[in-house]
Amino acid sequence: MARDPLFFSAHYGSEPPAEPLPGSHYGDDDSGIRRQASEIIRAVLADQAPGEARARDQLREHVAAHPGQPEKALAQHLMALRSASRIEAVLNGRMLLTAFQPIFDLSTGAVIGVEAFTRFVSDGPDAAGWFAEAAEERLGSELEFAALECALTAAQSLPAHLYVALKLSPDTCLDPLLPEVLQASALAPDRMVLQLTDPLTAEQAAALVPALLPLRRRGVRLAVDHVGSYFDSIRHTRLLGPDIIKLDRNLIAGIDTDTLRHAFGEAMTVLAEEIGAALIAEGIETRDELGAVTGLGMTAGQGYFLGRPSTRPQDWAGWNLPAGEFQALIKHDGAARS
Incomplete structure (x- = not known):
């Protein structure tokens, strides 16, 4: 209840x-x-x-x-x-916008998907602060669903080949309202990726497997974030069997010089191969970090070095360019964005 x-x-x-x-x-x-x-x-x-x-x-x-x-x-x-x-x-507050950040295939330079970020049209804390305040007021679920619906609506303006990573808490993924909201969207199920953003309890991890099975059978994919950031995260990842594992900025920052981060990245590459998941490096901000993750065999990535989040449909339209043009963009403009 x-x-x-x-x-x-x-x-x-x-x-x-x-x-x-x-x-x-x-x-x-x-x-x-x-x-x-x-x-x-x-x-x-x-x-x-x-x-x-x-x-x-x-x-x-x-x-x-x-x-x-x-x-x-x-x-x-x-x-x-x-x-x-x-x-x-x-409808009345009109305080939510969605920004999308491109996710690149690092072997071809093509944009293969986006991650949705919520932006608030109001003075106040950052997005994380807004969600924290909502949770304190027992409105966290309502705000998450409002952000989800905003992202699903905005996604209709994206190039049709891109998948959309939708950041959700475990509680929202377990909410019986979620399938109804996703089904009401015009976005095809095979373009939806539910991205778990918070650490899981053992009970949540066990409950998510059957709860998400009907959605996954329809083509909705599952991504997990924060792998390695808490004690049971590897076990939970194996239990969930996600389609995508995302390594966040805390693990990618300095991966080109930090031997521990580099070793962990290598271990995550092996884990992803074992469970048949794609591995995405988040928060790539320098050319050296990009070189390190591709050297480890990570084939997808996102970050300010590659492309910043944008709320502008004209920017989204550019993510439909041929892969070769993206490779040129990364090669010539990457240093200016780092």
């Missing part, structure tokens, strides 16, 4: 009673979840704040649609509230 009863008690200022909703019957197996859902619903409906009248009416409709099943009524209600919040943020 997406919300905890303490949240509703604090928000609506009432203690949930213990009695079940009319029509709810508790058995040994389902009594806990149904009783909790029933208590939360009663707490919400007991509040008489004028500003919450619409939410109460919507909840009554969901309860009527699922007689005797308060857990389903509550889940539907929470999904509706989340959807309304996302629509309001995107």
